[in-house]
Amino acid sequence: MLSTAGRRTRKRVLIIEPQALFAPYFADTIATIGFDVVGVDAAPRARTLQRLRPDIVVLDAGHLPSPLRTVRALRAHLPGAHLVVYAPLADEAWPLLAQGVGADVVMGPRADEPDLLAALAA
Amino acid sequence: MKTVVASVGIRVAVVESQVLFAKALCGIFADDDAFVVVGDYRTPAIDTLGLAEPDLVVIDLDGQPVDVARTLGTCLEAAPKARVCVLSMHLSPEMMQRCLTAGAEAYIVKDISPPELLRAVKTVAEGQSYVDPRVAGGLLRRRSQSNGKPDIMELSAREAEVLKLIAEGLANKQISARLHLSEKTVKNHVSRIFSKLNISARTQAAVHAIRAGIV
Numbered sequence: 001m002l003s004t005a006g007r008r009t010r011k012r013v014l015i016i017e018p019q020a021l022f023a024p025y026f027a028d029t030i031a032t033i034g035f036d037v038v039g040v041d042a043a044p045r046a047r048t049l050q051r052l053r054p055d056i057v058v059l060d061a062g063h064l065p066s067p068l069r070t071v072r073a074l075r076a077h078l079p080g081a082h083l084v085v086y087a088p089l090a091d092e093a094w095p096l097l098a099q100g101v102g103a104d105v106v107m108g109p110r111a112d113e114p115d116l117l118a119a120l121a122a
Numbered sequence: 123m124k125t126v127v128a129s130v131g132i133r134v135a136v137v138e139s140q141v142l143f144a145k146a147l148c149g150i151f152a153d154d155d156a157f158v159v160v161g162d163y164r165t166p167a168i169d170t171l172g173l174a175e176p177d178l179v180v181i182d183l184d185g186q187p188v189d190v191a192r193t194l195g196t197c198l199e200a201a202p203k204a205r206v207c208v209l210s211m212h213l214s215p216e217m218m219q220r221c222l223t224a225g226a227e228a229y230i231v232k233d234i235s236p237p238e239l240l241r242a243v244k245t246v247a248e249g250q251s252y253v254d255p256r257v258a259g260g261l262l263r264r265r266s267q268s269n270g271k272p273d274i275m276e277l278s279a280r281e282a283e284v285l286k287l288i289a290e291g292l293a294n295k296q297i298s299a300r301l302h303l304s305e306k307t308v309k310n311h312v313s314r315i316f317s318k319l320n321i322s323a324r325t326q327a328a329v330h331a332i333r334a335g336i337v
Binding site: 018019020021022024025026042062063086088109110111112113116 | 139140141142143145146147149150184185209211232233234235236239
């Protein structure tokens, strides 16, 4: 992507990962494949979203009390952002429901690094 | 007490249902010279986990079947020399109790950093146990309130079901027919119930069930 000044700019990614154990892996992996990780947080916070204005949000919805509500709120805060959600939720309808409230890509438990790359680039 | 000697590295097998999280875990251990990752599994399959001969099994319970005793029992059956470290997102004394009762040596909550995980797992490899200090307090309080008596909450849902039928006077064969389980499986459940409740007779089990209000 080229900015108006002609410099190559990288898409800004915010990672929301409640499992701190896994957050560095996602940050490193996403940075390595060419994105600018602007923030890592354990939960979606309105102030953080407004301050960072990410192009892409990667959300681990697996341990959220209300995952669909969270996806809907993220979409409302960041209408133009690309929203990637991953979760091993048992309900087979969950991916469709999540897309219905604003997720652009929903990844399941079998998703691997190429799937993550494809999801970010989609 | 089983102690792991790290002459060529502590052999770790990772059991993690989600592929990306499994990569994260394997990477954390692979980046530390003290460890050698010898297995990466989605479920604790007996044949493959046993072949890896791990010193430690690190299993993320989130995403595994809800019967903790059965899941951890499978790990220990597959790798009887291994020490099992449980990862979980639940800051729950009840869940921790179930894991320890089922044979886990560590209960680690996943809101810690990778270096903290490595420290905890090394503690277990040295022959000690590790429990998240935030959960341990709750467990001690529960133990104190029950005056050290065994707790019915330590039973899995299936074990509670079997206990209820024991209290109703059913024999193992009748329980197996009622629950559509083999008689051997029922026997295993009964053994675990006796062990968890520290009892040796079905009548004592019935008393526990009545006191706990499950019959």
